[in-house]
Amino acid sequence: MNIGDVAARSGLPAKTIRYYEDIGLIKPHRSENGYRCFAETDLHKLAFLGRARALGFTIEDCRMLMALYEDNSRASADVKKLANEHLCKIEAKIADLQAMRDTLTELVKCCAGDDRPDCPILKDLSGEAMADTPESGGA
Amino acid sequence: MNIGDVAARSGLPAKTIRYYEDIGLIKPHRSENGYRCFAETDLHKLAFLGRARALGFTIEDCRMLMALYEDNSRASADVKKLANEHLCKIEAKIADLQAMRDTLTELVKCCAGDDRPDCPILKDLSGEAMADTPESGGA
DNA sequence: CCTTGACCTTCCCCTCACTGGAAGCCCCAT
């Protein structure tokens, strides 16, 4: 198989496949004309990589996951540990983004969004306290 | 003020402040010795940038927000539009991450995590269907 | 036989928002 076929079958761009070879994730053979020559096992690995990347694993995570996959004497605990650490990072990111979302949602809600210049979003960014609830009292 | 003072007072690393000057977000004066010489307005802008960045706005968003902030005849609708678009992107990212989290959580839950090699996480990544619920039937 | 066009190769630069480090100047204190 040439790279175009593998790209079509794996769903990964040819550029990405070359990159994965560059960094040593796959090692396709070469035909006499210098073209990469992929076997089914290469395709299988690429599909594995595609799925792992879609789950947000980093390239280095993928490298370890592949090594574990190919090590028939692995302990599933090692895989689970990797996955759990990744899960923690994802949850941290979600929490960060949710905090941003909440703040932004609040700001957007408070902004009239008309043609007047008065804007609580800019006020907040500039460090002025918001004053949309006068009864809560200022300093 | 020299850059060290501004860094301390704004909470931004000196490197970042120099970078912001590089890309034209701030334009501090220079002392005779070539040192950057920051005024209070520069500090104010940096604080603005820090808050906008903390809300996840890109540098280009920040550039526009600053321009709007300094334009006294702006329409708050323009600011709101920017913020809303950013909010949409954040929500899309949250959704992506949540999907990853859900899949990963499921996989982690199904993995024994002991010293045996059998691992549903690797099975899933390799493309084999999971078979933890036999009664749900195969193909 | 020659050309055309699709496909393949390598190579280098670009992204985004910084961060690290090297080499060298400036300033103050001793």
Next chain:
DNA sequence: ATGGGGCTTCCAGTGAGGGGAAGGTCAAGG
């Protein structure tokens, strides 16, 4: 004079590829 800290610029690197140029290869058509 010297030492140390702060300041300057410039270069390179990050993660995970993407864009595109310059050139080799292959199969089909005229």
